[in-house]
Amino acid sequence: MMAAAAREEPKTDADHIPVLLDAVLEAVAPVEGIWLDGTFGAGGYSRALLQAGARKVYAIDRDPTVLARAAARDDGPSLMLFEGRFGELDRIITDAGVNGVDGVVLDIGVSSMQIDEAERGFSFQKDGPLDMRMGDAGPTATEIVNRASEAALADIFYRFGEERAARRIAAALVRARKTAPIETTGALAEIVSRTLPRPRPGQPHAATRSFQALRIVVNDELGELAKGLMAAEAVLKPGGRLAVVTFHSLEDRIVKRFVQLRSGEGPRGSRHAPEVVPEAPRFERLSRKAILPGEEEIARNPRARSAKLRVARRLAAPAGRIDPSQLGVPEIPKVEGLLP
Numbered sequence: 001m002m003a004a005a006a007r008e009e010p011k012t013d014a015d016h017i018p019v020l021l022d023a024v025l026e027a028v029a030p031v032e033g034i035w036l037d038g039t040f041g042a043g044g045y046s047r048a049l050l051q052a053g054a055r056k057v058y059a060i061d062r063d064p065t066v067l068a069r070a071a072a073r074d075d076g077p078s079l080m081l082f083e084g085r086f087g088e089l090d091r092i093i094t095d096a097g098v099n100g101v102d103g104v105v106l107d108i109g110v111s112s113m114q115i116d117e118a119e120r121g122f123s124f125q126k127d128g129p130l131d132m133r134m135g136d137a138g139p140t141a142t143e144i145v146n147r148a149s150e151a152a153l154a155d156i157f158y159r160f161g162e163e164r165a166a167r168r169i170a171a172a173l174v175r176a177r178k179t180a181p182i183e184t185t186g187a188l189a190e191i192v193s194r195t196l197p198r199p200r201p202g203q204p205h206a207a208t209r210s211f212q213a214l215r216i217v218v219n220d221e222l223g224e225l226a227k228g229l230m231a232a233e234a235v236l237k238p239g240g241r242l243a244v245v246t247f248h249s250l251e252d253r254i255v256k257r258f259v260q261l262r263s264g265e266g267p268r269g270s271r272h273a274p275e276v277v278p279e280a281p282r283f284e285r286l287s288r289k290a291i292l293p294g295e296e297e298i299a300r301n302p303r304a305r306s307a308k309l310r311v312a313r314r315l316a317a318p319a320g321r322i323d324p325s326q327l328g329v330p331e332i333p334k335v336e337g338l339l340p
Helices: 021-028 044-052 064-073 086-095 112-116 141-147 150-161 166-179 185-195 208-219 221-235 249-262 295-300 302-306
Strands: 034-037 056-061 079-083 101-107 236-246 283-285 308-314
Touching (some): 021 044, 021 101, 086 101, 295 302
Parallel strands (some): 101 236
8 A cells, every 4th residue: 555645636626626515505504603624635625624613623533634724725724724533523523622502514435536646546537546545544455355255255345335246346346356357447447337337328437346345345324324423412412413425325215214314213123224212302303304515516516416414403312322233333344353
């Protein structure tokens, strides 16, 4: 893996457009007091919150290159940056001496900056090392692809990519790695593409779901999302707003179920999660359905096409804990020496 200092960095954050920004600001208005941006990225949400009236924004990102770029910009004392996972935002905020916040914003998933850097290994559109880590610790996608059993790979592609051809892809990867290790995004994409039918016009690249699945597992994105939602519940003051932007059905399903359960309107159970006993409401849903981008935003920013926004207001009931399985978080298959 290439050292962080050697990665090619974009010269500006101007091209990285925050998804559903106007919708977020409208849904959480009025913006005032102390806010927390759990997924800082290019800083679009943080700076917009300050412009909208927030007195201070505490921002978190697990990617050290993001923080280095933001520190060089120097946004002033109203924006405080911290390195860490948003799943531990409650600890980070408490350690910073903050006793509750008025709002939490989470933009889930990989940032366009990370996709743009071939060295990060997130995209099949740019050949590079098969890494996929949002931070600089933990197993890489290369290690998982080359060391996981065929059964574990199939489970990863099916559970986290909703890939119907998961077993076929896993078998192809195991055959290929017997000849040579699979170490680049181009090699992985080529193997998957050879295994599946050619996509029809307008359909996504054949490797899209496989890349998504590996990225989610490498970064434990769904587990972090569940932790982040519970952490947000712990730090929000009564009346505080929670806004979460997701980009695929697995993420949105977890957020939707969290808000339903914590607002006392939870479903009776499904194939994704067991039935749970209703508790005192801790949130009020501010939108009955997910807020979607309009055609104009999608035309301006194609990344917004799959985005969904859900917003809730914190009530006064004490924070609690939820088993991730109650939110429908899939269990990550075990990979000896890499994934517990």
